[in-house]
Amino acid sequence: MANCILNRVFSQVPIREIRQQGEFNFQVGQCRYSMMTIMLAVQIQNLRQRLGAEPIGKTVQAFLDYMSVEAGLSPNTLLGYGRDLLEFIQFCGSESKSQLDQIQPALIYRYLQSRKDLSEASLGRQLVAIKMLLRFAILTGLLHDNFTDCLEGPKQWQRLPGICTKEQVFSLLDAPCPKDPYCLRDKAVLELLYATGARAAEVAALEIKDVNLSIGYVRCFGKGRKERIVPLGRMAGKCVSVYLSDLRPVLVKPHSGSRLFLSRTGRPLDRIELWRIVKKYARRVRLPGKMTVHTLRHCFATHLLAGGADLRSLQEMLGHANIRTTQIYTHVDSDRLKSIYKKFHPRP
Numbered sequence: 001m002a003n004c005i006l007n008r009v010f011s012q013v014p015i016r017e018i019r020q021q022g023e024f025n026f027q028v029g030q031c032r033y034s035m036m037t038i039m040l041a042v043q044i045q046n047l048r049q050r051l052g053a054e055p056i057g058k059t060v061q062a063f064l065d066y067m068s069v070e071a072g073l074s075p076n077t078l079l080g081y082g083r084d085l086l087e088f089i090q091f092c093g094s095e096s097k098s099q100l101d102q103i104q105p106a107l108i109y110r111y112l113q114s115r116k117d118l119s120e121a122s123l124g125r126q127l128v129a130i131k132m133l134l135r136f137a138i139l140t141g142l143l144h145d146n147f148t149d150c151l152e153g154p155k156q157w158q159r160l161p162g163i164c165t166k167e168q169v170f171s172l173l174d175a176p177c178p179k180d181p182y183c184l185r186d187k188a189v190l191e192l193l194y195a196t197g198a199r200a201a202e203v204a205a206l207e208i209k210d211v212n213l214s215i216g217y218v219r220c221f222g223k224g225r226k227e228r229i230v231p232l233g234r235m236a237g238k239c240v241s242v243y244l245s246d247l248r249p250v251l252v253k254p255h256s257g258s259r260l261f262l263s264r265t266g267r268p269l270d271r272i273e274l275w276r277i278v279k280k281y282a283r284r285v286r287l288p289g290k291m292t293v294h295t296l297r298h299c300f301a302t303h304l305l306a307g308g309a310d311l312r313s314l315q316e317m318l319g320h321a322n323i324r325t326t327q328i329y330t331h332v333d334s335d336r337l338k339s340i341y342k343k344f345h346p347r348p
Contacts, residue, residue, distance in 0.1 A: 040075050044082070054093060057086075059142065064082055071224055077223075084125065088108075100137050101143060112126070123154050134147075161328065169296070169303075172281055184247040185243050185248075187239050190277070191235060191239040193278070196232060198220050198297070200271035200294070202222055203261070203293075204259075207259055208259075209258065212232075217229050218231075251263070252266055256268070275292060301318060301326070
């Protein structure tokens with residue numbers, strides 16, 4: 001993806017730079033790219049060039065291509081894996097290890113021990129990237145000994161997600177004021193986030209065809225482009241319908257495409273702008289703590305469990321690959337835990 005964009009932007013195709021209300025966009029033929037997309041593509045291209053200068057770098061490049069095409073990982077995820085692996089193979093070079101078959105568990109553990117500046121979560125992520133690279137090498141015949149199952153990462157504390165009460169969430173949903181120029185869009189965004197529990201990137205990527213208001217569902221594409229269907233409540237559906245009929249036709253421009261939520265310049269909203277919308281109205285109603293798009297996702301899951309939803313259905317709606325990820329929400333709702341205790345403990 002990054003190479004494709006860069007080749008089109010920096011090739012001999014005439015480029016027209018557009019500046020609208022403080023936002024840069026680049027027109028290449030019939031396609032238009034935002035500055036954020038161009039910057040991400042440039043970062044990936046620079047990373048690939050740095051990998052090419054390392055002895056094991058070409059294997060890492062092939063691995064990233066495989067993860068992009070076969071696993072459908074997003075450019076942001078590929079950039080994270082690439083940076084982690086670049087740091088690791090640079091360490092291998094400092095240890096005079098220039099071949100994949102020279103990588104052994106002792107070398108990997110020495111590398112992890114040398115990264116005292118990283119948290120347990122970051123070390124765990126780096127170890128995952130290394131293990132995936134080694135498994136790719138085994139899959140392609142570059143390695144024969146598989147010791148990845150023996151590699152254990154640092155133990156991590158299980159942190160409970162921060163949530164808000166139902167009353168606090170309702171106050172946030174009611175925060176957009178009719179006097180706000182984009183009130184209909186912002187209210188539709190907030191309602192849809194809480195009604196579906198979708199991630200910011202998933203909501204930003206929604207197209208009009210992904211929302212079925214007559215039946216009441218949303219089609220989301222999550223990590224790895226995995227598709228799932230999530231029910232849409234009546235209130236959220238009504239807000240999206242009003243936005244589509246009253247405000248989106250005003251915002252739409254020839255270059256807008258079919259994305260559901262548009263900015264004031266007619267381009268699709270990205271996940272950063274969704275984050276800003278949530279923060280704006282959280283400040284307006286003075287919500288305590290750190291309120292983000294993902295907080296609404298946590299509230300969605302916790303409030304459904306409190307209402308009696310089962311874990312398996314919640315897992316499907318959240319798009320979790322492993323139900324253990326969903327189980328963390330069973331520890332968040334203290335009222336639910338108290339009711340279970342009172343119901344089943346033999347001693348009153």
